[in-house]
Amino acid sequence: MMKTGITKAPDTAADSAPRVLEDLIHQAERANASDIHLQMIGETARVAFRLDGLMTPAMELPEAVAERVFGRIKFLARLKTYQESLPQDGRIDKSFVGAQNDIRVATYPTVTGEKIVLRLFAQSNAPVLRELELPEGVCVELEHFLRGTSGLLLLTGPAGSGKTTTIYSCLRYLTELGGRHMITVEDPVEQIIPGIMQTEVNEARGLDFACAARHLLRQDPQVLVIGEIRDDQTANLAIRAGLTGHLVISTLHAGSCKGVFERLLVMCRDHYAVWSAVELVLNQRLVRRVCHACNGAGCADCLQTGYRGRVPAVEWLRVDDALRRKVREQGLDSIVPAQPLEFAARRVLQQGITNQTEFDRIFNP
Numbered sequence: 001m002m003k004t005g006i007t008k009a010p011d012t013a014a015d016s017a018p019r020v021l022e023d024l025i026h027q028a029e030r031a032n033a034s035d036i037h038l039q040m041i042g043e044t045a046r047v048a049f050r051l052d053g054l055m056t057p058a059m060e061l062p063e064a065v066a067e068r069v070f071g072r073i074k075f076l077a078r079l080k081t082y083q084e085s086l087p088q089d090g091r092i093d094k095s096f097v098g099a100q101n102d103i104r105v106a107t108y109p110t111v112t113g114e115k116i117v118l119r120l121f122a123q124s125n126a127p128v129l130r131e132l133e134l135p136e137g138v139c140v141e142l143e144h145f146l147r148g149t150s151g152l153l154l155l156t157g158p159a160g161s162g163k164t165t166t167i168y169s170c171l172r173y174l175t176e177l178g179g180r181h182m183i184t185v186e187d188p189v190e191q192i193i194p195g196i197m198q199t200e201v202n203e204a205r206g207l208d209f210a211c212a213a214r215h216l217l218r219q220d221p222q223v224l225v226i227g228e229i230r231d232d233q234t235a236n237l238a239i240r241a242g243l244t245g246h247l248v249i250s251t252l253h254a255g256s257c258k259g260v261f262e263r264l265l266v267m268c269r270d271h272y273a274v275w276s277a278v279e280l281v282l283n284q285r286l287v288r289r290v291c292h293a294c295n296g297a298g299c300a301d302c303l304q305t306g307y308r309g310r311v312p313a314v315e316w317l318r319v320d321d322a323l324r325r326k327v328r329e330q331g332l333d334s335i336v337p338a339q340p341l342e343f344a345a346r347r348v349l350q351q352g353i354t355n356q357t358e359f360d361r362i363f364n365p
């Protein structure tokens with residue numbers, strides 16, 4: 001956790017739980033936080049915002065206030081207010097708290113007391129590709145791929161590296177091109193994009209990515225987004241779909257562009273199909289942007305973190321005949337992205353968009 005100016009909420013009788021909760025949500029929205037964490041520890045509840053991916057302490061609530069706020073959250077999310085020993089999930093309608101979007105609620109019992117996470121769904125519109133601030137080369141490659149009619153685009157990077165946002169921006173680009181039947185299977189759907197058939201996996205009912213993708217291909221999509229390739233079945237389905245006249249977009253856990261192929265070639269026996277289907281691989285991270293208002297010193301706008309907002313650092317690999325030949329002759333070690341990740345991030349650093357501390361946090365931990 002980073003050191004910030006923690007404010008203590010006043011513990012007065014006039015302080016009603018509805019107002020404390022609404023203030024908290026509005027403050028988090030103003031700061032562009034993605035989540036609010038409330039954790040009972042002893043006699044207080046610690047409140048932290050997840051801001052640009054990192055936990056940032058925001059406030060402490062005295063026990064009496066915290067109890068009422070926790071109760072209020074559960075009431076609004078239609079959860080059992082007396083239930084503290086089992087996890088519960090729900091949703092708060094935005095109109096109940098004057099929020100910009102609905103809020104997902106998850107409670108969990110911990111050894112020090114109950115923990116509640118409020119997930120704020122950020123802006124409802126995915127940014128257009130050109131607003132993502134991707135390197136120009138990546139934008140050109142993405143647009144080229146998206147104008148095509150078949151092949152596979154794979155994104156990799158750790159959780160919270162902006163893969164989903166990039167995919168949503170790709171979908172927005174495709175809806176603007178128009179004229180194509182597009183289907184997604186996600187876990188979960190994070191944003192509704194008009195004009196696209198969006199579905200969710202439901203592992204509890206046996207509907208995993210492989211099963212969903214197999215059925216959805218019968219719905220005759222021209223564009224298919226598979227949230228994540230986690231197993232051989234999904235990998236083979238995605239490859240086959242990409243080879244048979246579908247534009248397929250998916251993600252895969254790997255640390256690098258080369259790592260994507262290392263995993264795929266283990267999951268798919270037909271290596272020739274892998275090399276024919278995959279057209280473009282992106283490996284991305286998000287780098288925090290130094291706060292404009294205070295130039296990194298820390299201010300109210302950035303909740304004393306010195307950062308506000310993030311920019312992507314991306315390396316990309318276009319699979320063409322030259323690369324296929326090179327890999328055939330020299331093996332996987334010959335895979336070198338057009339612009340390695342560190343190089344991309346170093347440019348963000350040189351442009352003064354981020355600072356050395358943030359660069360080191362990501363690349364020299």
Ligand SMILES: [Zn+2]
Nearest residue numbers: 291294299302
């Ligand atoms: Zn600031």
